[in-house]
Amino acid sequence: MEKKPIILGIESSCDETAAAVIKENEEDKVEILSNIVSSQIDIHKEFGGVVPELAARSHIEKIDLITKKAIDESGVSLKKIDAIAVTAGPGLIVCLSVGLNFGKSLAASMNKPFIAINHLEGHALSPKLNSKLNFPYLLLLISGGHSQFLSIEGLGKYKRLGTTIDDALGEAFDKTAKLLGIEFPGGPKIEEYAKKGNSKKFDLPKPIINRGGCNLSFAGLKTAVLKITKEIKTKQEKYDLAASFQKTIEDILFEKTKIAFKEFKKITKNKNNIFVIAGGVASNKNIRNCLTNLSKSENFETIFPPANLCTDNAAMIAMVGLEKYKLGKFDNLDFKPNPRWALDENAKFLKGAGVKF
Numbered sequence: 001m002e003k004k005p006i007i008l009g010i011e012s013s014c015d016e017t018a019a020a021v022i023k024e025n026e027e028d029k030v031e032i033l034s035n036i037v038s039s040q041i042d043i044h045k046e047f048g049g050v051v052p053e054l055a056a057r058s059h060i061e062k063i064d065l066i067t068k069k070a071i072d073e074s075g076v077s078l079k080k081i082d083a084i085a086v087t088a089g090p091g092l093i094v095c096l097s098v099g100l101n102f103g104k105s106l107a108a109s110m111n112k113p114f115i116a117i118n119h120l121e122g123h124a125l126s127p128k129l130n131s132k133l134n135f136p137y138l139l140l141l142i143s144g145g146h147s148q149f150l151s152i153e154g155l156g157k158y159k160r161l162g163t164t165i166d167d168a169l170g171e172a173f174d175k176t177a178k179l180l181g182i183e184f185p186g187g188p189k190i191e192e193y194a195k196k197g198n199s200k201k202f203d204l205p206k207p208i209i210n211r212g213g214c215n216l217s218f219a220g221l222k223t224a225v226l227k228i229t230k231e232i233k234t235k236q237e238k239y240d241l242a243a244s245f246q247k248t249i250e251d252i253l254f255e256k257t258k259i260a261f262k263e264f265k266k267i268t269k270n271k272n273n274i275f276v277i278a279g280g281v282a283s284n285k286n287i288r289n290c291l292t293n294l295s296k297s298e299n300f301e302t303i304f305p306p307a308n309l310c311t312d313n314a315a316m317i318a319m320v321g322l323e324k325y326k327l328g329k330f331d332n333l334d335f336k337p338n339p340r341w342a343l344d345e346n347a348k349f350l351k352g353a354g355v356k357f
């Protein structure tokens with residue numbers, strides 16, 4: 001019987017040091033044998049955001065231990081691993097270099113194939129870790145570093161339909177939280193505050209809501225929130241602001257997802273109406289409910305990967321590694337970290353003040 005591939009994944013693109021081992025079983029299903037994630041939240045919270053040098057130092061301290069733990073927990077010996085898949089971008093270059101150098105050295109010393117992985121491709125294929133999902137599908141990736149609508153058409157075939165032209169959505173949540181005096185990362189706390197607040201209390205802007213297709217913009221919200229925080233005094237007003245902020249985000253995503261559905265249907269000719277929502281912000285229940293209801297009314301099936309596979313992890317990196325391994329797509333050991341590695345290389349760069357719709 002043909003041996004089924006076993007892949008080691010390594011991730012260090014931002015503030016999580018992670019390693020995982022996955023394999024394909026006899027029924028062609030993916031099994032996660034181990035999935036270790038070590039978060040650096042405690043290191044960065046006093047600074048209100050990720051400090052690249054501190055993040056890199058922590059990756060250096062932990063990468064070998066985390067990888068060893070992933071191998072030990074998997075019950076597979078290092079010798080049995082067929083390939084080593086490592087995040088090579090996008091992300092912070094000082095952080096990417098740590099995982100990449102470690103993974104390359106391991107691959108060289110073990111004489112195993114090395115596969116360089118795009119972190120966003122990991123998020124894009126993460127639902128394949130726990131469900132049999134056929135291409136194509138529409139992906140909304142909403143995390144601390146990225147906010148994009150992508151048509152996922154096959155391995156390596158990604159069409160960006162929309163992206164943020166300024167802040168990522170998680171960043172907008174974290175910045176609003178900071179203005180309300182909440183510790184980094186404040187996204188989950190905003191959700192808690194919002195439960196106690198009146199979402200109609202403050203009227204916040206919805207940047208580019210009527211233009212720019214399904215591209216997104218959140219920077220204007222931060223400015224509006226800043227202005228309001230200067231005037232509010234009570235805890236209840238803070239709850240109201242959190243609720244108004246969250247409701248505004250729901251409204252923006254609702255409208256933009258409607259446009260993304262239309263664009264996706266045009267591409268796929270209505271063949272596969274599947275909508276995957278991933279990234280840390282996808283754990284927000286109000287956002288989930290709002291987008292699930294929209295999907296129902298538009299005949300889309302909604303899939304949310306479980307929370308531990310939505311946020312940064314190495315199992316999703318190993319998942320892309322597995323797909324590439326099966327096609328014999330390996331990389332050379334001189335592969336360089338690529339901090340700005342886009343998934344759709346044909347998509348226009350849409351960031352900064354010069355962007356006009």
Ligand code: KG4
Pocket residue numbers: 014142143144145146169170171173174185186187188190191279280281282283284285310311312
């Ligand atoms: O995907 P992720 O874990 O890491 C990145 O790749 O960035 O996403 C982290 C982001 C943070 O900005 C965090 O505040 C946000 O996801 N987040 C949330 C919630 N849980 C995490 N935002 C809103 N509501 C939540 N419940």
Ligand code: ZN
Pocket residue numbers: 119123143145311312
């Ligand atoms: Zn990520």
